Amino acid sequence: MAEQSTTIAHSAPERRARAAAFAPWLFVLLWSTGFIGARFGLPYIEPFTFLAIRFAIASALLALIALALRSPWPRSPAQLGQIAITGLLLHAGYLGGVFFAVDHGMTAGLSALIVSLQPVLTAVIAQRTLGEHVSRRQWAGLALGLVGVALVVGEKLLAPGVAVPAVTAVTLAACLIALVSTTLGTLYQKRFGGGMPLLSGTALQYVAAGAVVLPLSLLFETRTISWEPPLIFAMAWLVLVLSLGAILLLMLLLRLNSTARVASLFYLVPPATAIQAYLLFGERLGPLALLGLVVTSLGVALVVAQRP
Numbered sequence: 001m002a003e004q005s006t007t008i009a010h011s012a013p014e015r016r017a018r019a020a021a022f023a024p025w026l027f028v029l030l031w032s033t034g035f036i037g038a039r040f041g042l043p044y045i046e047p048f049t050f051l052a053i054r055f056a057i058a059s060a061l062l063a064l065i066a067l068a069l070r071s072p073w074p075r076s077p078a079q080l081g082q083i084a085i086t087g088l089l090l091h092a093g094y095l096g097g098v099f100f101a102v103d104h105g106m107t108a109g110l111s112a113l114i115v116s117l118q119p120v121l122t123a124v125i126a127q128r129t130l131g132e133h134v135s136r137r138q139w140a141g142l143a144l145g146l147v148g149v150a151l152v153v154g155e156k157l158l159a160p161g162v163a164v165p166a167v168t169a170v171t172l173a174a175c176l177i178a179l180v181s182t183t184l185g186t187l188y189q190k191r192f193g194g195g196m197p198l199l200s201g202t203a204l205q206y207v208a209a210g211a212v213v214l215p216l217s218l219l220f221e222t223r224t225i226s227w228e229p230p231l232i233f234a235m236a237w238l239v240l241v242l243s244l245g246a247i248l249l250l251m252l253l254l255r256l257n258s259t260a261r262v263a264s265l266f267y268l269v270p271p272a273t274a275i276q277a278y279l280l281f282g283e284r285l286g287p288l289a290l291l292g293l294v295v296t297s298l299g300v301a302l303v304v305a306q307r308p
Contacts, residue, residue: 093181141302
């Protein structure tokens, strides 16, 4: 009987360790589906209107879950302000910039390449502001990851018969806003969000983000919506899988790991999206893209692997 108790006691930490090891890869898989969902939905709705509805549904669902589970709610004005700032950066700034750029003609691959500068930018700022040490091995991994993403996206841009998309000042500015927003949002959440209740705090982040994108929708969009099956599927997927599942995983990973390690996972998002686009839309993966997948994986492995 005592031996059985000991076995159960040992198995629980082992299960938690396995879950912690699997969580980053589950996050990459979920996060990478964001482009696929946007590709399904944006033909039927404008970007800020899409995001306003998505944030409203996500915040309501998370609030209901938090109430049902009797989860704590933030009480101090300081914590509420910190949650709002993270929501503005991680959700309104990042998603608003990417959705706007893609909707106005920039390819998702090119916008992904710009936003994929995030891990390097995050590592540089984290080293100076959070005191996180980034080793030479990790710097090499960050550089390899960037090269790998460039190979994956570059093949799409250099494919025969594919016109190089025009980059306007507006779409470039939108992507740069997304890049800076997701970088600062990740760092800010790491610095100030450690004590944030996950469910209620994330719900309030979406409220803050919605308070920004809703006025943009009212001011600059017609708010014409065609509720076709692809849009309904995309909205449901992005709310349940991305706005709930992936974001909660991101918050958890930031609590458990350095920002450089978490940010490096974003290198895997464009290659993972490329694989999904191949499976769903028949978009070809050539030798250059396959090489990019390998290089990116090696780069991320160098960043996230723990020294013995």
